[in-house]
Amino acid sequence: xxxxxRTGPSGQGPMTGRGFGMCGGGYGMGRGYGMGRGRRxxxxxxxxxxxxxxxxxxxxxxxxxxxxxxxxKGSK
Numbered sequence: 001x002x003x004x005x006r007t008g009p010s011g012q013g014p015m016t017g018r019g020f021g022m023c024g025g026g027y028g029m030g031r032g033y034g035m036g037r038g039r040r041x042x043x044x045x046x047x048x049x050x051x052x053x054x055x056x057x058x059x060x061x062x063x064x065x066x067x068x069x070x071x072x073k074g075s076k
Contacts, residue, residue, distance in 0.1 A: 007013065042050070
């Protein structure tokens, strides 16, 4: 639970994680995995779009890293 703000993992709501926050007493006592609360199943098309977005983000990060690396090598 980021910030102990009762939003659960990734903002999915209380009692959707492993119970390590306030809702579960901090001992892993939450309802957690397998209960389906706060979970959303996506279609293949939605998953494809999400994966393409993730790939684009990663490619942009690699590009930025390579650019910065070349800058650092050139400034010796």
